[in-house]
Amino acid sequence: MRLKPLNARLTGATVEDVPFTASDGTRLGLYRLSPRDDSDRPVVLLLHGLTASADMFVLPEVRNLAEVLLEAGYEPWLLDWRGSCRLPYNEGRERYTLDDVALYDIPEAVALIRERIGDRPLSVVAHCIGAMSLSLSLAAGLVPGLTAVVAQGVFLTPRISWRTRTRMHFGAEFLRSRFVNFPTDFKKVGLLSRYALVYAAAARGAECSDPTCHVLQNNAWGLGASLFEHHQIDEVTHDRLAGLFGTVPLWILPHLRRIELAHTVVRYDLDDGRYDRLPENALDEAGRIDAPLLLLSGSRNGFWLDSNKLCHQVLSARYPELDVRYAEIPGYGHVDPIIGRSAALDVFGHIVDFLDECHVKV
Numbered sequence: 001m002r003l004k005p006l007n008a009r010l011t012g013a014t015v016e017d018v019p020f021t022a023s024d025g026t027r028l029g030l031y032r033l034s035p036r037d038d039s040d041r042p043v044v045l046l047l048h049g050l051t052a053s054a055d056m057f058v059l060p061e062v063r064n065l066a067e068v069l070l071e072a073g074y075e076p077w078l079l080d081w082r083g084s085c086r087l088p089y090n091e092g093r094e095r096y097t098l099d100d101v102a103l104y105d106i107p108e109a110v111a112l113i114r115e116r117i118g119d120r121p122l123s124v125v126a127h128c129i130g131a132m133s134l135s136l137s138l139a140a141g142l143v144p145g146l147t148a149v150v151a152q153g154v155f156l157t158p159r160i161s162w163r164t165r166t167r168m169h170f171g172a173e174f175l176r177s178r179f180v181n182f183p184t185d186f187k188k189v190g191l192l193s194r195y196a197l198v199y200a201a202a203a204r205g206a207e208c209s210d211p212t213c214h215v216l217q218n219n220a221w222g223l224g225a226s227l228f229e230h231h232q233i234d235e236v237t238h239d240r241l242a243g244l245f246g247t248v249p250l251w252i253l254p255h256l257r258r259i260e261l262a263h264t265v266v267r268y269d270l271d272d273g274r275y276d277r278l279p280e281n282a283l284d285e286a287g288r289i290d291a292p293l294l295l296l297s298g299s300r301n302g303f304w305l306d307s308n309k310l311c312h313q314v315l316s317a318r319y320p321e322l323d324v325r326y327a328e329i330p331g332y333g334h335v336d337p338i339i340g341r342s343a344a345l346d347v348f349g350h351i352v353d354f355l356d357e358c359h360v361k362v
Contacts, residue, residue, distance in 0.1 A: 006031055006078070006086075008058035012070045020112060022082075022104040026096075029054065029080030029087065030109055032116070033066055041075040042121040042147065042359050045113060047106070049128030049153070049335065051184065051246045053086040054078035056127070056339050061236035063344035065125070065351070072352045077113055081105040083129060085246020093180055097255040097268040098129065099275045102136035110143045121147040121359055123291075125351060127338055128153045128304075135265050138289045139282035146291040148358035150351050153334050154304040155295055156283055157264055157311040163224045164303070169257055181249050182221055185242035186211035198222050212242045221248050226302030229333040234341035244339070286315060292323040294354045296347070298332030325354070 006029070008015050013033040020030040031054060035041060046057045046065065057065045057078055066076045081101050082089050089096065113122060124146055126134045131151035137143050160168070182195065189195045199211050202219035207230055216227045227245075237244070255268040264283040269275050279285040293315075295308035312326035327350045329337050337347045 006058065007055050007060065008033070008066070010058065010067060010070065012036060012067065013076075018112070018116070020109065022108050024100070024104050026082055026089070026100075026104065027087075028082060028105060028109070029078075029084065030112065031078045031080075033058075033070065033076040033078070035070060035075060040120055041073055042123065042355070043075045043077060043113060043117050044069055044355065045077045045079060045110065045122065045124045047079055047081065047124065047126035047130030047134060048084060049130055050083040050252065051085050051090060051248050052127070052244060052335070053084040053246070054080050055086065055244060056335070059234075059237060059339060062234050062339075062341050065338060065343070065348055068344055068348045068352060072356070074355065075117075079105070079109045081109075081130065081133070083249070083252075085244075090181060090247045090249040095251050096249075097252065098133045098136060098259075098265070099255075099268050099278060101130075101133035102140065103142070103275060103278055106134055106137045107142040110146075123148040123150070123355055123358065125150040126152065127335070131155050132158065132259070132265050135286075136267070136278055136282045138291075139265075139285035140278045141285075141288045142277065144290055148294070148355050149289070149291045150294045150296060150354060151308065151311075152296040152337055153298075153301060154307040155293075155311045156286060157307055157314055158259060159263070159305050159307045159310055160225065160260060160303065161305060164220070165260060167223045168253065168260060179250055181247045181251075183247045184212060184215060184221070184245045186215070187242065208238075210238070210241070213238065216241055216245055220303055223303075227334050228302075228336040228340070229298070229300055229331065232332060232336040232340040232342065237339055237341070283314070283318075287319050287322070289319075289322060292354075292358050293325070294350070295324065295326045296329065296337060296350060297326075298329045298334060298337050300332060301334045303334045 016032040018030040021027050069076045135156045202214040206214045206218040267278045297308040315324045
């Protein structure tokens with residue numbers, strides 16, 4: 001399998017492609033952004049969301065998170081886990097759940113990075129489904145000893161609107177009965193496609209003319225939610241949304257529905273012994289999280305609402321010994337705190353300040 005090239009143009013680092021295949025045989029993408037000074041810097045692993053990729057952290061048209069971390073004295077590593085649009089798995093018929101990401105992708109990437117970096121501090125910044133999968137890994141004790149964890153958008157206690165909830169449980173099941181996956185790029189779909197009616201519904205009330213934007217910003221793949229605030233996205237980023245967000249694997253929906261019904265991250269497969277290392281309910285085992293935790297969210301998160309605010313309240317009450325903090329970014333939605341045109345000014349400082357504080361304590 002040949003991976004699509006990482007779209008990174010960084011002035012302060014070179015990109016090293018680190019060969020990485022999970023122990024279940026799944027080829028993944030792992031990249032070290034190697035600083036030119038080659039110093040022994042603290043390391044930060046970046047985890048994308050479902051259907052996105054490592055590209056979201058290295059957008060060349062804006063001041064991106066990888067650049068900010070490099071300038072702040074960190075060494076970023078980027079993982080394309082199996083839900084990445086730079087990998088072929090979402091477009092085929094291979095099945096996976098968050099269980100696989102939590103058991104294989106994240107812990108084994110962390111282990112490989114630790115082999116390379118020795119005893120240098122290692123932190124993780126995770127977005128959306130990447131953060132939810134990380135919460136399951138942490139609750140299982142599979143990634144101990146992290147210096148800090150930043151979870152953006154959602155973490156342990158997902159909460160969605162009644163509209164999105166209804167569509168996830170009923171409308172999405174209707175789609176799943178007819179489609180294996182759902183393409184985000186309208187150019188690959190066309191007006192005569194069997195997906196055209198979903199795109200037509202997504203266009204209702206949209207504030208721009210781009211069908212791909214409709215299905216992301218206006219209707220979140222038919223779920224009636226929104227992934228970002230339109231005005232926060234740079235024009236160049238907007239024009240290449242189809243390359244940043246790929247095909248949605250509809251087989252992931254049953255696990256997301258189970259998580260939504262439980263109001264926390266739960267294991268999906270209770271019968272397969274391979275997953276016995278994962279807890280049935282991550283919140284019940286959250287006391288195993290041994291790293292300071294920063295929960296980030298835009299104030300206008302149109303997909304997961306105030307999930308991270310709720311998570312801060314729940315964890316603070318249930319596990320007072322944990323170092324858990326919450327930061328809300330005014331005027332931002334769900335994914336624009338990472339890919340927004342002004343995220344370097346409005347958001348990334350929260351991440352760097354938290355990492356700095358945690359590394360000083362090490």
